[in-house]
Amino acid sequence: MRIEQAVPLGRYTTLGAGGAARAFAKPSSLEELEQALAWAGEHRLPVAAIGLGSNLLVADEGVDALVLKLDGGLASAEIRGDLLVAGGGAANAVCLHRARAAGLGGFEFACAIPGTVGGGVRMNAGAYGSDWSEILERALVVDEASVRWLTPAELGLSYRRSRLRGGEVVAQAEFRLEPRDPDEIKARVSELQALRKAAQPTNKRTFGSVFKNPDHELTAGLMLEACGLKGHRIGGAQISPRHANFIENADGARAADAIALMTEARRRAHEQYGVELEHEVQFLGPLALPPVGG
Numbered sequence: 074m075r076i077e078q079a080v081p082l083g084r085y086t087t088l089g090a091g092g093a094a095r096a097f098a099k100p101s102s103l104e105e106l107e108q109a110l111a112w113a114g115e116h117r118l119p120v121a122a123i124g125l126g127s128n129l130l131v132a133d134e135g136v137d138a139l140v141l142k143l144d145g146g147l148a149s150a151e152i153r154g155d156l157l158v159a160g161g162g163a164a165n166a167v168c169l170h171r172a173r174a175a176g177l178g179g180f181e182f183a184c185a186i187p188g189t190v191g192g193g194v195r196m197n198a199g200a201y202g203s204d205w206s207e208i209l210e211r212a213l214v215v216d217e218a219s220v221r222w223l224t225p226a227e228l229g230l231s232y233r234r235s236r237l238r239g240g241e242v243v244a245q246a247e248f249r250l251e252p253r254d255p256d257e258i259k260a261r262v263s264e265l266q267a268l269r270k271a272a273q274p275t276n277k278r279t280f281g282s283v284f285k286n287p288d289h290e291l292t293a294g295l296m297l298e299a300c301g302l303k304g305h306r307i308g309g310a311q312i313s314p315r316h317a318n319f320i321e322n323a324d325g326a327r328a329a330d331a332i333a334l335m336t337e338a339r340r341r342a343h344e345q346y347g348v349e350l351e352h353e354v355q356f357l358g359p360l361a362l363p364p365v366g367g
């Protein structure tokens with residue numbers, strides 16, 4: 074396994090923006106992952122795992138860390154009985170394909186989530202009334218000091234949240250699925266994909282939902298739409314004219330442009346609704362939102 078220096082991360086994100094990782098590696102086995110974590114420890118570098126970068130905003134200045142993208146055996150998936158056993162780096166699309174081929178249902182909702190198994194655990198990803206916590210049996214979490222299997226309760230999964238910290242890498246996960254007719258699975262997936270296409274900008278570079286839905290009768294998207302933010306542009310980034318809780322890379326967006334849009338969105342939501350929106354997108358590198366009204 075090579076540990077590369079100064080690797081630009083923009084191409085590893087769905088937004089397509091951001092600077093370079095100080096160090097970058099693609100471990101493809103548990104052994105390589107442990108070696109990479111030990112290397113980071115020796116060099117006193119923090120560790121961040123990334124999946125498909127579909128909920129990620131990387132700082133323009135770059136990231137002073139060892140960034141890990143799981144590969145090979147840590148990015149593949151197979152069926153064992155009614156368990157889907159997948160590497161943390163396995164794409165949801167691959168997992169769904171394996172499950173359907175084996176006549177196992179329960180993972181269909183993930184067709185709307187363009188990430189990986191590990192990113193899904195970290196975020197407790199969900200859509201259409203289901204989320205990771207409902208189907209996840211256990212996840213293998215590795216850090217510099219330990220390798221542990223954790224249940225959803227031990228992972229602290231709740232709405233788009235887990236207790237996982239930066240240096241904790243989901244190397245593998247097991248999902249309990251149930252027998253279902255592959256044609257039924259296919260039909261449900263087509264139905265969900267059509268719903269998505271009708272509501273969200275599926276042909277633009279975005280990082281998915283910008284903010285979590287607040288505890289309010291309006292979703293974050295409807296609130297920001299009511300604040301008149303659809304189409305609002307700063308630099309190369311734009312609030313989607315289609316769905317106000319998405320930021321699109323309109324033309325050479327920088328992370329700073331996205332942060333400026335998020336700051337403005339939070340200011341307006343607070344002014345009009347008294348709500349402090351919490352960001353769902355994960356920050357990598359020195360990025361932060363100023364306090365609302367600050």
Ligand SMILES: Cc1cc2nc3c(=O)[nH]c(=O)nc-3n(C[C@H](O)[C@H](O)[C@H](O)COP(=O)(O)OP(=O)(O)OC[C@H]3O[C@@H](n4cnc5c(N)ncnc54)[C@H](O)[C@@H]3O)c2cc1C
Pocket residue numbers: 087121122123124125126127128129143161162185186187188189190191192193194195196197198199200237241242243244274275279280281282355
């Ligand atoms: C068009 C679009 C639609 C989307 N729709 C949805 C949706 O309906 N529901 C939803 O929940 N999300 C949605 N998302 C957001 C995103 O797809 C999910 O959050 C997804 O789970 C992120 O997975 P990822 O592998 O891309 O993670 P990344 O974006 O690469 O990383 C996200 C976080 O997970 C951490 N992470 C990644 N891999 C690991 C690992 N192996 N171990 C430990 N930590 C890890 C990262 O450090 C980071 O903190 C959407 C995104 C897009 C672009």
